[in-house]
Every structure is written in structure tokens, then in C-alpha cells.
Amino acid sequence: MTPTLNDFARALLAPDLAFATLAEARVRTDRQGLPLLRRTTRFAEAQIEWRGDSWLLFLPLAPQALLRIERTAARLRRLTTGLLADYRILPDEMQWSDATGTVRRTGLILQELPAGVGFEEALASEEPATLLAALDTLQEGLRSLGFNHRNLKPENLRWCAGHFIPLRYHDACFGTTGADDEAFGALRHRVGEQARHPADAATEQTLHDTTAAYTASRRLAGHRWCSNLFEGLVCVEDETGYGFVDPSNRVVIPSHFLWANDFHEGRAEVQTAEGMGLIDKQGGYVIAPRYEIVEYDPATSISLVRLDGLWARFDYLGRQLTRFVPLGELEATAAADVPEPVAG
Structure with missing residues (x-):
């Protein structure tokens, strides 16, 4: 049994009652004061301010969602690198009540949101040659770490002081590199399109998770x-x-x-x-x-x-x-x- 979006929203509005570590967190809200939530296949996501910094907070929407990233999260905690943002599991972080009124706890994922702008904003403000060089640097750096993001796309990149930092490591793994080569090619193509047709390229933004470069399932071939x-x-x-x-x-x-x-x-x-x-x-x-x-x-x-x-x-x-x-x-x-x- 897992909590719902409603449970997550209520916890975000009363962090001192619902969260163990993030009791002082403040969630980003809309004009009505409701948490701004983003929902993907396996997680619900909110942006919070905590201890003077911005973070992304993820609620697993399926019991196996946390299990799939435990090994990656553990290894990331042992890494010292400026290429990746802090990404950690907070075990039993959120308290919630199920339909019977039973109080339960669930783990959450916390990821640092580095100061900077998104990929599309960087396209509008930086020279293409600068962005291409930054993509080269990131690709080589991830290879040196043996890190495969496996969902590398514009909305999962943050432009920070002259370099890109990838976000959302829910599909990531360590091992033989090369899983991101096609995604890097698509990102370079996007930069090239912006350079050739800046007005047209600006209208081609895709902001939903449906563009994710998921690995097709071996059980049912032909799907992302x-x-x-x-x-x-x-x-x-x-x-x-x-x-x-x-x-x-x-x-x-x-x-x-x-x-x-x-x-x-x-x-x-x-x-x-x-x-x-x-x-x-x-x-x-x-x-x-x-x-x-x-x-x-x-x-x-x-x-x-x-x-x-x-x-x-x-x-x-x-x-x-x-x-x-x-x-x-x-x-x-x-x-x-x-x-x-x-x-x-």
C-alpha cells in the first residue's frame, strides 16, 4: 500500500506533522496556496525550500519504486563529484494514514536543485558553442564515473554557472557506459536547431515526462x-x-x-x-x-x-x-x- 497524491499534498502543507527530517521544509505552491505537484510514471514530485536551499522531493507511487533505485542511491552517496546533484533516500520520512485510519510511514527521495536555469532558458541565453562544449564535458565526466542516467532530456538538465548538471536519477545505474549516447546526440541536435532556427526551436519545448528515454521492456518489445x-x-x-x-x-x-x-x-x-x-x-x-x-x-x-x-x-x-x-x-x-x- 502506498500513499496518494492527496496524502503527499497534505504532508507538504503540514511538514512539521508529517515529515521526520524535513519538518521545516516549505513547498512551492500555486496562487491558491496548493502544492505544485508533477506526476510521472513512478513518482510524484514537488519543489521545496529547506535549510536555505532548493530541493526536489519525490514520493514513490508504487511499492517497488524505491527498491529499484536503492543501489544507485547508495553508490551516489559515496561519490564526491561536481557532476551530479545530491540524491538520497529518506527512509520512513513521511507519515500518512491509509483508508482504515492506520498510521503508516513511507520513504521519500530528496534531490538537490542546484542554483541555475533549465535547458530551454540556457538555449535562449548562451552561445551554442558554449552549450555543446558543456555537453561534451558532461558526457565524458559521466563516462569516467561509469554512470548512465538513462532518462537524459532537456527537462532533466540544469544549467549552472557554465556547466550542465543532470537531475532525476530514477532510471540511472552504474556499469558499462553508453546508454546515454543517443540522448546526448538528441541534445546536441536540439542546440543545433536552436542555432539555425531560434524562433522555431523555442516553440518545440516538451515539458512532460512522455519524452523520457526509457529502456524498452524485454517482456513487451517496442515500447519506451x-x-x-x-x-x-x-x-x-x-x-x-x-x-x-x-x-x-x-x-x-x-x-x-x-x-x-x-x-x-x-x-x-x-x-x-x-x-x-x-x-x-x-x-x-x-x-x-x-x-x-x-x-x-x-x-x-x-x-x-x-x-x-x-x-x-x-x-x-x-x-x-x-x-x-x-x-x-x-x-x-x-x-x-x-x-x-x-x-x-
């Missing part, structure tokens, strides 16, 4: 990434986005989502350009993709849905059970207290 089998379907990531295939690798739901979760009890959360929603196993929308957050609980068949900072409950068929109200007010009123769906 694939999950495990849940209810007869496997969530996969392709060039066009996230979708679902059957165990024979036949497409069941085309890959057109920005993000998708595994199926549980016939439902899967998805993300589109318009917002989050909930689909059935035929790919039809049970909850339209127009909300900030949709969290489906297969144990109760109820979804918690956020819109404009307010929350409501929806049933298994996608019918709205409560009006949109502040989260505290919603928690004080059980869904059973509203026997009929509320007009949307």
Missing part, C-alpha cells in the same frame, strides 16, 4: 516503458503517450494519454492536456479528463476529485456524490451521507 500486468492489461509508454496492451502486446487502448496508471477494479487514472480523468477497460471516460486531481480508491470504488482547489467524491460509475468543497469539509462528511448523485 511498460508496467506489469494488471487485470489483463499492461500500461505502456510509446512515442505518442501512454496506453494499454494485452499480454500478447496487442493494442487495447491506444497510447494517447500524457500519463496513465495501472488498472484496478476496472478503472485507471489518466492524464490529458486538459486534466486528469478516469477510464474503463475499453478506454471510455468514466470521469471526464478535466480535473486537477483524480484519485480512485479500488477498495471503496470512490474517487476523490479536485477542481479549482475544492474536492468532491465520485462513485464507480463516475457520478458526482458530493458538491465541491474544501477538503476538510469533505472529510467530515462520509459519502454515504449523500445517497443520490449531485448534479454536476
Whole structure:
């Protein structure tokens, strides 16, 4: 059992109550004071200020997510290098309560966010020759460390005082180098395109995790990434986005989502350009993709849905059970207290 986005958001707003090490952290929020969260395949991410510095904080969205990076994180802690940012696991860092009210703890990942700007900002302000030289330096440096990032793309690079520092090491490993060669080639091509067509290149930014250079699964070939089998379907990531295939690798739901979760009890959360929603196993929308957050609980068949900072409950068929109200007010009123769906 793992915490949800809602659990993570609540912890970020009350760090002194929820966090062990990061009790004094302050999260970056939107205009409504809600944490700015970024969701990828295996992690939810927030930016925090802690002890005078900026950090990225990651919540694992699957039990095996931390296990996959333990060895890499341990080795990174022993390295002394300016090529990589501090990246560590904080065991049992966050306290949360599950659906039964049982208090649980989960580990988080903390990564330093060095002072600087993103790749796209660097493209707009630096000479192409400077950026190309910095990419050469980074590639050679990572080779010397035996470090493979395996998800090297513009949004995972930070331009800091004349050099690039990669971020988000969730797919990284140590060993035979060369896994990042294609990604470095794409980055150099991006710099070249900016130099030749600066106005056009500026419009080609891709800011979502769907551009990740994941290694295709050996179990289901032809995909950037694939999950495990849940209810007869496997969530996969392709060039066009996230979708679902059957165990024979036949497409069941085309890959057109920005993000998708595994199926549980016939439902899967998805993300589109318009917002989050909930689909059935035929790919039809049970909850339209127009909300900030949709969290489906297969144990109760109820979804918690956020819109404009307010929350409501929806049933298994996608019918709205409560009006949109502040989260505290919603928690004080059980869904059973509203026997009929509320007009949307």
C-alpha cells in the first residue's frame, strides 16, 4: 500500500506533522496556496525550500519504486563529484494514514536543485558553442564515473554557472557506459536547431515526462516503458503517450494519454492536456479528463476529485456524490451521507 497524491499534498502543507527530517521544509505552491505537484510514471514530485536551499522531493507511487533505485542511491552517496546533484533516500520520512485510519510511514527521495536555469532558458541565453562544449564535458565526466542516467532530456538538465548538471536519477545505474549516447546526440541536435532556427526551436519545448528515454521492456518489445500486468492489461509508454496492451502486446487502448496508471477494479487514472480523468477497460471516460486531481480508491470504488482547489467524491460509475468543497469539509462528511448523485 502506498500513499496518494492527496496524502503527499497534505504532508507538504503540514511538514512539521508529517515529515521526520524535513519538518521545516516549505513547498512551492500555486496562487491558491496548493502544492505544485508533477506526476510521472513512478513518482510524484514537488519543489521545496529547506535549510536555505532548493530541493526536489519525490514520493514513490508504487511499492517497488524505491527498491529499484536503492543501489544507485547508495553508490551516489559515496561519490564526491561536481557532476551530479545530491540524491538520497529518506527512509520512513513521511507519515500518512491509509483508508482504515492506520498510521503508516513511507520513504521519500530528496534531490538537490542546484542554483541555475533549465535547458530551454540556457538555449535562449548562451552561445551554442558554449552549450555543446558543456555537453561534451558532461558526457565524458559521466563516462569516467561509469554512470548512465538513462532518462537524459532537456527537462532533466540544469544549467549552472557554465556547466550542465543532470537531475532525476530514477532510471540511472552504474556499469558499462553508453546508454546515454543517443540522448546526448538528441541534445546536441536540439542546440543545433536552436542555432539555425531560434524562433522555431523555442516553440518545440516538451515539458512532460512522455519524452523520457526509457529502456524498452524485454517482456513487451517496442515500447519506451511498460508496467506489469494488471487485470489483463499492461500500461505502456510509446512515442505518442501512454496506453494499454494485452499480454500478447496487442493494442487495447491506444497510447494517447500524457500519463496513465495501472488498472484496478476496472478503472485507471489518466492524464490529458486538459486534466486528469478516469477510464474503463475499453478506454471510455468514466470521469471526464478535466480535473486537477483524480484519485480512485479500488477498495471503496470512490474517487476523490479536485477542481479549482475544492474536492468532491465520485462513485464507480463516475457520478458526482458530493458538491465541491474544501477538503476538510469533505472529510467530515462520509459519502454515504449523500445517497443520490449531485448534479454536476
